[in-house]
Amino acid sequence: AQTVTQSQPEMSVQEAETVTLSCTYDTSESDYYLFWYKQPPSRQMILVIRQEAYKQQNATENRFSVNFQKAAKSFSLKISDSQLGDAAMYFCAYRSFQGGSEKLVFGKGTKLTVNP
Amino acid sequence: DTEVTQTPKHLVMGMTNKKSLKCEQHMGHRAMYWYKQKAKKPPELMFVYSYEKLSINESVPSRFSPECPNSSLLNLHLHALQPEDSALYLCASSRREGNTEAFFGQGTRLTVV
Numbered sequence: 686a687q688t689v690t691q692s693q694p695e696m697s698v699q700e701a702e703t704v705t706l707s708c709t710y711d712t713s714e715s716d717y718y719l720f721w722y723k724q725p726p727s728r729q730m731i732l733v734i735r736q737e738a739y740k741q742q743n744a745t746e747n748r749f750s751v752n753f754q755k756a757a758k759s760f761s762l763k764i765s766d767s768q769l770g771d772a773a774m775y776f777c778a779y780r781s782f783q784g785g786s787e788k789l790v791f792g793k794g795t796k797l798t799v800n801p
Numbered sequence: 802d803t804e805v806t807q808t809p810k811h812l813v814m815g816m817t818n819k820k821s822l823k824c825e826q827h828m829g830h831r832a833m834y835w836y837k838q839k840a841k842k843p844p845e846l847m848f849v850y851s852y853e854k855l856s857i858n859e860s861v862p863s864r865f866s867p868e869c870p871n872s873s874l875l876n877l878h879l880h881a882l883q884p885e886d887s888a889l890y891l892c893a894s895s896r897r898e899g900n901t902e903a904f905f906g907q908g909t910r911l912t913v914v
């Protein structure tokens with residue numbers, strides 16, 4: 686079974702600085718997708734960025750970028766120019782196909798605090 | 802419309818009550834999901850519907866009964882719940898194929914008393 690590991694329960698960053706959140710995963714599949722979701726106190730899970738496993742190029746969305754190392758099964762998220770609104774729980778997620786249907790597996794999350 | 806709408810936002814129910822959670826999306830997504838999330842924990846998958854058919858049941862107790870009446874609606878019927886079932890229940894949807902993410906609703910905060 687696929688597993689996703691986030692080794693940093695909590696992280697903090699100064700406003701305008703850069704922070705990197707770590708994620709590793711375990712899978713025997715060759716084709717899959719990886720996601721970072723953000724969950725602020727408002728509870729809604731919001732997609733931050735996604736990465737296709739077959740693409741070597743790292744995904745980028747404005748201030749958010751990933752470092753995808755397929756051989757190492759690593760998928761870290763870099764947040765540049767951190768803003769107060771970035772404070773939230775961040776979940777790394779893996780999407781697999783099981784039995785013909787989609788299944789999203791989450792890591793335990795990293796709580797990010799942004800200090801003014 | 803990129804929203805997944807869940808009702809109610811909050812629900813308090815007794816252990817002998819029967820209630821239902823509702824989820825609706827109009828994005829044409831054919832996969833819909835129920836997740837349970839306890840405080841400070843990641844979401845845990847409960848059920849997956851694909852093309853209105855139940856495709857994954859993660860060994861959820863029978864006091865939770867999902868229903869997918871059509872491609873836009875997903876219900877979760879609750880009966881004889883226990884206090885430990887208190888949690889945030891999240892609904893999500895995604896396209897069946899392709900590189901697309903799951904869109905989540907804001908959840909229903911359920912308290913069982």
